Every structure is written in C-alpha cells, then in structure tokens.
Amino acid sequence: MRLFLLALTAISAFAASPQFTLPDTSGTRHTQQEWRDKKAVVVFYIMTDCPLSNGYVPEMNRIAADYKRHGVAVYAAHADPFVTDAAVRKHAEEFGYTFPVLLDSKLALARAAGAATVPEVALFSPTGELQYLGRIDNRMEDITRRRNAATEFELRAALDAVLAGRPPAVTRTRAVGCSINLQGVK
Amino acid sequence: MKLLAFALTAATLVAAPTFNKDVAPILFENCATCHRPGEVAPFSLLTYQDAAKRASLIALATGKRFMPPWKPEPGFGEFAHERRLTDAQIATLAEWAATGAQEGEGPTPVALKFPQGWQLGQPDREYKMPVSFEVPADGPDRFECFVIPSELAQDVFVGGAEFRPGNPRVVHHALVMLDTTGRAREMAKANNGSSYPCFGGARIGQGGLLFGWAPGSVPPPVEPGISRRLEKGTDIVVQLHYHPSGKVERDQSMLGLHLSGPPTKGVAMMLMLNTNIYIPAGATDYRVKASTTLPQAGELFAIAPHAHYLGKGMKLTANLPDGSTKPLIYIKDWDFNWQGQYRYKDPIKLPAGTRIDLEFSYDNSTANPQNPSNPPKMVRWGEQTTDEMAVAFLGILLPKPEDVRPFQQSVQRQMLETILTGLENFDDLPPEIPPATAAGLKRAMALFDRNRNGKLDEDERVGLMRLLDTLSPR
Numbered sequence: 001m002r003l004f005l006l007a008l009t010a011i012s013a014f015a016a017s018p019q020f021t022l023p024d025t026s027g028t029r030h031t032q033q034e035w036r037d038k039k040a041v042v043v044f045y046i047m048t049d050c051p052l053s054n055g056y057v058p059e060m061n062r063i064a065a066d067y068k069r070h071g072v073a074v075y076a077a078h079a080d081p082f083v084t085d086a087a088v089r090k091h092a093e094e095f096g097y098t099f100p101v102l103l104d105s106k107l108a109l110a111r112a113a114g115a116a117t118v119p120e121v122a123l124f125s126p127t128g129e130l131q132y133l134g135r136i137d138n139r140m141e142d143i144t145r146r147r148n149a150a151t152e153f154e155l156r157a158a159l160d161a162v163l164a165g166r167p168p169a170v171t172r173t174r175a176v177g178c179s180i181n182l183q184g185v186k
Numbered sequence: 187m188k189l190l191a192f193a194l195t196a197a198t199l200v201a202a203p204t205f206n207k208d209v210a211p212i213l214f215e216n217c218a219t220c221h222r223p224g225e226v227a228p229f230s231l232l233t234y235q236d237a238a239k240r241a242s243l244i245a246l247a248t249g250k251r252f253m254p255p256w257k258p259e260p261g262f263g264e265f266a267h268e269r270r271l272t273d274a275q276i277a278t279l280a281e282w283a284a285t286g287a288q289e290g291e292g293p294t295p296v297a298l299k300f301p302q303g304w305q306l307g308q309p310d311r312e313y314k315m316p317v318s319f320e321v322p323a324d325g326p327d328r329f330e331c332f333v334i335p336s337e338l339a340q341d342v343f344v345g346g347a348e349f350r351p352g353n354p355r356v357v358h359h360a361l362v363m364l365d366t367t368g369r370a371r372e373m374a375k376a377n378n379g380s381s382y383p384c385f386g387g388a389r390i391g392q393g394g395l396l397f398g399w400a401p402g403s404v405p406p407p408v409e410p411g412i413s414r415r416l417e418k419g420t421d422i423v424v425q426l427h428y429h430p431s432g433k434v435e436r437d438q439s440m441l442g443l444h445l446s447g448p449p450t451k452g453v454a455m456m457l458m459l460n461t462n463i464y465i466p467a468g469a470t471d472y473r474v475k476a477s478t479t480l481p482q483a484g485e486l487f488a489i490a491p492h493a494h495y496l497g498k499g500m501k502l503t504a505n506l507p508d509g510s511t512k513p514l515i516y517i518k519d520w521d522f523n524w525q526g527q528y529r530y531k532d533p534i535k536l537p538a539g540t541r542i543d544l545e546f547s548y549d550n551s552t553a554n555p556q557n558p559s560n561p562p563k564m565v566r567w568g569e570q571t572t573d574e575m576a577v578a579f580l581g582i583l584l585p586k587p588e589d590v591r592p593f594q595q596s597v598q599r600q601m602l603e604t605i606l607t608g609l610e611n612f613d614d615l616p617p618e619i620p621p622a623t624a625a626g627l628k629r630a631m632a633l634f635d636r637n638r639n640g641k642l643d644e645d646e647r648v649g650l651m652r653l654l655d656t657l658s659p660r
Contacts, residue, residue, distance in 0.1 A: 181239050
C-alpha cells in the first residue's frame with residue numbers, strides 16, 4: 001500500500017512537472033526552462049493526418065496571436081509515434097503554424113498532461129502544473145457533428161482566468177478527435 | 187482463481203480478433219473505397235500500421251455508426267451500395283481495439299485493386315469547373331455553384347454521368363444540375379463570371395437535377411434506356427459543398443458525361459416540398475408534412491431527402507390504393523453533412539393513385555449542436571444556412587418518355603396546392619417559383635381573396651386551383 005502511494009506520488013510529481021528537451025520543426029531545441037519567465041504555457045496536441053486537428057490550426061494561430069503578447073508561451077506537440085520527422089516538417093509548413101511545433105515521438109508532453117486525443121490542449125503554469133486539459137472550444141459536438149461556430153471557449157476562459165490570477169473555473173473537458181496511440185511508443 | 191484467470195487469458199488469446207484474419211476484410215470491403223491514398227477520407231486504412239494506429243478511433247466511429255456514413259435506417263427501403271456494418275462486424279472492431287489491435291498470423295491481406303480515374307470508364311464528354319476555386323482555411327462551409335457551358339452543337343442524350351472531386355480534402359458533396367433558363371449564367375456573370383455562392387440551391391427552378399455525389403458514393407451505372415436530353419445551349423450547374431481544412435485550399439473538380447441514344451422510358455424527377463415552415467425558437471420537434479398522389483403508375487428508383495441544419499428526422503411513405511403502405515426511407519438522425527442520393531436495390535412499383543407522404547421533424551433548440559442561430563430564432567423556409575427546407579427528390583420511371591410531361595404537371599399542381607394551403611401571407615411565396623409566375627400568382631390570389639384577410643381560405647383556394655386547371659395546357 002505504501003509502495004503504491006509512493007508510486008502514485010512519483011507519478012503525479014512527474015505529471016506536474018514535465019522535463020523535456022525537444023526540437024521543433026526548425027531544429028531549435030526547447031526545454032521546460034523556457035517556461036519559467038512566462039505567465040502561462042499552452043500546448044496543443046496535434047497530428048498531421050487528423051482532420052479535426054488540422055481544422056483547428058487557424059484558431060490555434062488566433063489564440064497564439066491573442067495571448068502571446070500577454071506572456072503566454074504557445075507550442076504544438078506532435079502526438080503520433082508513427083509519423084516521420086520529415087512529414088511533420090512538411091505539415092507544419094503547409095498549415096502555417098505561427099508557434100513552435102515540437103517533434104515528440106516518445107509523447108513526453110502528451111504523457112505529462114495525460115492527453116489522449118488530438119486536438120487537445122493543455123494549459124500549464126510556468127512551473128509545470130497542469131491547469132486545464134481538454135478541448136479548445138465546443139465547435140465539435142462529436143467526430144462528425146460540427147457547430148457552425150463554437151459557443152463555449154474553455155481554453156480562452158482558462159487563459160483569461162490564469163492571467164487574472166485566478167484558477168480556471170473549468171479544469172477538464174472532453175476533447176473530440178483522433179485518439180493518441182500510446183501503444184505504438186517504443 | 188489463478189486457474190480461472192489463466193483460462194480467461196487463454197480464451198482471450200484464442201478469441202482475440204486479428205487484423206490479418208478478421209479486421210482487414212471488414213475495412214477493405216467497407217472503408218477502403220474512401221480510406222486509401224488520394225481519396226476523400228483523411229487517412230488510409232489499407233495496411234496493418236495504418237489501421238492499428240487508429241484502432242480505438244475505428245471502434246468509436248463504427249460503434250456510434252458515424253462511419254461508414256450511412257443515414258437511412260434498415261427496414262425502410264432497400265438501397266444499392268448500402269454501407270452499413272453488421273452488429274457482429276462492429277463488435278469485432280471493438281474487440282480488436284480492446285485486445286491490443288493485433289496483427290495476427292498468416293499472409294498479409296491485400297486490398298482489392300481499386301479502379302483509378304473514372305469509375306465508369308472514359309466519358310464521352312469531360313468538363314472541368316471553369317476556375318480553380320479558393321477555399322478559405324477556416325470559417326463556415328462554403329457552397330458554390332459553378333456554371334459550365336455545355337458547348338454542344340446539337341441536342342444530346344446523357345445515359346450516365348460521373349463526378350470527380352479535384353481536391354478530395356475539401357469537396358464534401360456535389361449536385362449536378364441542368365439549366366436551360368440562362369439564370370445561372372446571369373447570376374455567375376453578376377458575381378465573378380464563372381460561379382456564385384448558393385447554399386440552399388442553385389435558384390434555377392426545379393427538375394433540373396441530373397445527379398448527386400457524396401464521399402464514398404458509387405456512380406449510378408450508364409443506363410441508355412433512361413437517358414436525359416441535354417439541349418444545345420444548356421448550362422451545366424454544379425453545386426459544390428466545401429469543408430474548410432485548416433489551410434487555404436484550391437479545387438477544380440471534373441464532370442464526365444456518357445452519351446447514348448434517346449430514352450425508351452420516361453424519367454420524372456419528382457419534387458416534393460412544403461415551403462410553409464415556421465419553426466418557433468426553442469421548438470424541439472416541429473413537424474412539416476407534404477403529400478403527392480401519383481397520377482400514373484411508376485417505379486421509384488431513387489430518393490434524396492433534403493433539409494438544413496435544424497432537420498432531425500425524415501420519413502417518406504407510400505400509401506397504395508389497396509390500403510397497404512410501403513416505407514420509402516427513414517432517416518432518424520439527419521446530418522446535413524452526410525446527405526445522400528439513395529438508389530433502390532430494386533425499383534419500387536407504385537400504382538396510379540399511390541399517395542406519397544413526407545414528414546420531416548426539426549429541432550430549433552439549443553440542444554441541437556448544429557443550430558446555426560445562438561440563441562435560436564424563429565426559422566422559415568429559405569435558402570440561407572439559417573433558413574430551413576423540407577424537400578425530397580424522387581426519381582420515378584414511367585413507361586414512355588411522353589409520360590413525363592403530364593406526370594410533372596400533375597405533381598407541380600399538387601405542390602402549388604400544398605404551398606397555397608399553408609401560406610400565411612401572399613408575400614411568402616418561395617423563391618423557387620419563378621418571379622414572373624409569382625407576380626401573376628400574387629395578383630390571382632388577391633383576386634380570389636374575397637374576404638380580404640390576406641390569405642386564401644379553403645373555398646378561395648379551391649376556386650383559384652380550378653381556374654389554374656382550366657388555364658393549364660393539357
């Protein structure tokens with residue numbers, strides 16, 4: 001039992017503080033060190049061939065444009081153990097992400113947050129505590145049913161709260177999209 | 187206990203479905219038409235790697251019957267090329283995902299060779315959309331009507347037709363129509379010269395629908411006996427529904443026509459509609475009905491119900507003169523994004539005097555995630571995304587080509603009566619009635635509105651219809 005608790009503590013400690021060194025598609029290395037002087041950190045989990053994830057790129061870019069100037073760091077992390085780095089680079093260029101797209105074939109950042117779906121988003125504190133995990137907004141009702149426009153904007157609401165010094169009112173929502181496959185990780 | 191656990195594990199090992207033996211045949215047969223490189227689906231399902239990566243998504247999508255996209259309920263009409271998994275197949279896919287998506291023993295299964303290019307063979311005439319159209323990265327779906335001059339030296343007969351999306355990532359469905367009125371050409375000219383936005387329809391009157399295409403649909407075979415006349419000077423109008431993909435995309439789709447001799451049978455594209463739609467904000471189950479009685483025996487070979495984003499359920503039923511009924515189609519959970527044209531496996535014989543009933547239901551509450559208005563507002567008939575429609579196209583075979591004209595006249599008369607019956611205001615005549623006709627009709631209605639209450643009461647309507655009957659050509 002004690003061992004179990006210890007293990008649990010270890011896991012949550014790990015989950016609360018992602019340690020990583022990952023290259024982005026331009027070759028620049030990123031580590032958790034660069035989060036320290038930020039007010040908040042947004043990580044979008046994406047894949048090259050998930051249409052729901054791709055459809056969100058313009059909104060991800062808008063969120064980055066709206067919040068970067070308030071001291072928020074924004075990243076995308078590839079959550080696909082099967083995809084090649086070359087395909088990821090080509091995809092990032094085609095879709096025009098305006099923030100670093102991290103190559104994360106071991107899914108370190110997805111594990112850190114417990115993300116299971118793309119597109120899904122994690123909001124971390126500068127010290128790596130998970131403050132929000134789930135959908136970007138409620139545009140997708142399910143994998144084939146899309147609203148013409150979202151009516152709930154959970155990520156933006158969580159960001160606004162954190163920037164105002166409050167904890168987010170909603171900390172978990174169900175993301176709709178393609179499953180992240182942890183089985184494929186070697 | 188240990189023994190039981192062991193037995194369970196052993197049973198699982200024995201029973202666990204594998205890709206090679208159990209899963210590949212299901213995927214190849216039902217999914218790979220679209221889920222293969224270069225086709226409409228976002229990812230391929232041809233190899234173990236492709237499928238294993240998506241195992242849980244496959245289980246989810248098939249379990250909820252999102253995929254394969256097939257909306258008609260079983261037991262209400264039997265359709266050709268039905269893409270519906272059996273409960274057993276769905277269970278196999280779920281179990282495969284739950285047991286670790288194993289590859290299994292035995293030879294690597296190989297998918298059938300899919301025909302490349304035109305599925306019906308090289309067409310006699312190929313048309314390209316007049317321009318490469320730019321689809322924005324984001325925002326609501328786009329609906330664009332492209333106008334293609336047919337450039338014919340003489341009238342021809344079309345025995346078959348096929349649509350090929352230029353950019354499968356964004357083309358979500360296509361309707362191919364014929365315009366002999368020149369109206370589409372004018373609307374395109376007023377817009378950019380080659381196309382115009384058209385969510386609800388092409389606004390070129392009725393009856394011009396040649397065929398429709400949706401992802402995964404199989405082009406109807408070339409059938410010279412039911413060929414359609416394509417008059418010299420006709421414009422081909424293609425309505426394309428585009429889904430933004432997340433980046434700016436371009437599309438230039440293609441259309442192929444197979445020519446043949448004149449038809450030996452008649453083909454009536456019978457339109458059923460009711461334009462009297464007044465859905466209160468918040469209504470969860472608003473109903474719209476329409477009925478048409480066949481003036482002549484015919485064979486129903488295809489059906490395509492249509493509504494917009496508030497549509498919920500749609501049912502069409504044939505009431506035969508002998509008192510029996512035949513279900514024609516039932517869509518329990520309408521999804522605008524997966525509307526289709528359904529062809530019957532065997533045409534349904536309908537005797538003269540058969541009454542076809544249409545009943546659609548609508549959800550105009552916030553519980554409908556696709557409600558385009560938030561908060562909901564009162565919705566009426568119209569072609570905008572925020573309006574609604576209640577329409578069904580029925581393809582009916584008649585014994586002779588000459589039968590089509592009197593058949594259509596009877597059907598259109600009944601449609602007009604339906605429209606006039608529920609009309610609350612003379613100004614509410616739908617845009618589907620050509621402006622010149624509508625103007626004349628409005629004057630006639632004012633004339634027959636003897637008690638001047640601004641609408642036609644039953645006796646007044648009967649009078650007007652009688653007058654129209656004496657005027658209409660026999």
